[in-house]
Amino acid sequence: MxxxxxxxxxxxxxxxxxxxxxxxxxxxxxxxxxxxxxxxxxxxxxxxPRREMTVSIPLRRDDGSVEVLTGHRVQHNFSRGPAKGGLRYSPTVDLDEVRALAMWMTWKCALLDVPYGGAKGGITIDPRRYSPDELQRVTRRYTTEILPIIGPDKDIPAPDVGTDEQTMAWMMDTYSVSSGYTVPGVVTGKPVSLGGSLGRASATSAGVVHIALAALEHRGLKRSASTAAVQGFGKVGADAALFLTEAGVKVVAVSDQYGGVHHPGGLDIRALQDHVATTGSVVGFPESEALGGEELLVLDVDLLIPAAVEGTLTGANAHHVRAKVVVEGANGPTTSEADRILTEAGVLVVPDILANAGGVIVSYFEWVQSNQAYWWTHAEVDARLETRMLQAWNRLLDVAATRQLTLREAATVTAVERVADAHRTRGLYP
Known part of the structure; x- marks a missing residue:
């Protein structure tokens, strides 16, 4: 190797x-x-990567000053279909990060047997420091710059860190204005009023929880007697914590970029969501103890869900992880060294390319609905999502057992084999 x-x-x-x-x-x-x-x-x-584009994004700020931002779009592979992947706004975005995320999207789509290749986009920006009008101008200029390489049959963006359904609405409108007609299939994760799918906003969280419950059962842990900690209380972590609680799992700790909170008896997640909506952070939530971000990762819980950003479980802290099951809600939260340490310690690590694939599955559903102009009910979307996630989970267990691999190795082997088979079948041109 x-x-x-x-x-x-x-x-x-x-x-x-x-x-x-x-x-x-x-x-x-x-x-x-x-x-x-x-x-x-x-x-x-x-x-x-099959194609990369880096663009300059000149922005006129609200005060009249001009700032130039940098954006990227990487299309890693499209042997199995058009490229698919999110768009993130973060001050840490760089080309190598986008390359990695695009590659993981390729494997994720292949593993879940969704007919897409992988892509990812990003702009190096802290969206908290910009007004909604400024973010709209950034989004529309970025969309215009990458217009030649996106489209419903080329590359379909979706929300990611720092972006949301409003961002997708701006992208769709910009693309549609350029085309001269409305093209709802150019993005997914857009508002339902513009052709978005019911269930898309919480799909990643729902998928994480379907897999988390299956992983607990696989380890012989009853959900009603299990405890969990969730790192990250954004669009994935917040709903994942809520869905876990509704399923009977006791969520004892959560954290965000500002800090964490802990309650051994279990947190009231709905009340915590209200607190975050009012204050902007989980910090200071009543009837809880303050917790450092690193402390959450090493709590004595049954289930740990890292749902923040990549690289949070590392060689420096993995030795101290006491969770029996780690389900990756974020993309790439576990470094290679941490993965090895956790595996040697007997921790079951469910890789991101399966665990957080709910978003791309329902994005696929949304794309299908947009192309057919036929809309499914929320119950239909939820049922189809659960079926796809659990089918992939069971296949993954079979491959891991047959080939004597970890779940991450089995997932990547399965996905890579599918992409390679598609490439070989299509042949090399010219």
Whole structure:
């Protein structure tokens, strides 16, 4: 495996020097390539993005000053269909992060047998420091810049960190104005009033919880007697915590970027959501103890859901994790070193490309509905989502047992094999 990985001159830096999400994504791919016995040429093709675009985004601020931001869109692979992936607004966005996220989207879509390839976009911006009007101007200019490479049959963006259904509405409108007619299928995760799907807003959270409950059962843990901690109380973590509580799991701790709260008897998640809506943070929630962000990761709970950002479980803290099951709500929250440590400690880690795939599944449902102009009920969406998630979970368990792999290795091997098969069937052009 090392010889194959070292033979690739990916993005200039030697393998020993690459760190961060892209290094983790490449390491996971290399492990799958070794297990499948693929040749270096196919490895290089699967490791390299098919298309990348970096754009400058000039913004006139509300005070009249001009600022230039940087945006990216990476299309990792489209052997199995049009590219699909979110758009994030974050001050930490850089090209390597977007490359990693696009690759993970390829494997996620393949693992769930959704007919997409993987893509991702991002703008280096802290959306909290900009007005709604400024964010609209940023979104519309970014959309205009990447217009040639997106479309309902090319690449379909969706919300991610720092973006929401309003962002998607602006993107859809900008694309539609350029086309001369309304094109609802160019994005997913848009408002229901503009052709969005019922159930899309909470789909990622719902998928995380379907898998979390199945993983607890797999480990012989009853949900009614289980405890959980959720890192991240945003669009994924907040609803995941609520759905876990409704399923009978006691959520004893949650955190956000400002801090965390803990209550051994279980937190009132609905009251906590109201508190966050009023104050902007979980910090200071009544009838709870303050908790540091790192402290939440090492609490003595049955289930840990890292649902914030990538790289939060690392070699520095993984030795101290006491959860029996880790279900990745965020993309890439566990580094390769932490993954090894947790596996050796007997912790069941359910990888992100399965655990948080609910969003892309319902995005696919939304895309289908938009293209057919036929809308499903909320109950239909929820039932189809649960079926797809649990089918993928059961297949993953079978592959892991048959090939003697961890769940992450089994997931990546399954996904990579499907993408490689599609590529080989299509052939190399010219």
């Amino acid at each position: 090392t010889d194959v990985l070292d033979s690739l001159s990916l993005h200039s830096a030697p393998p020993a020097l690459r760190t961060g999400p892209l290094a983790d994504a490449q390491a996971q791919l290399a492990t799958a390539i070794a297990a499948l016995g693929y040749e270096p040429g196919l490895h290089q093709l699967l490791a390299s």
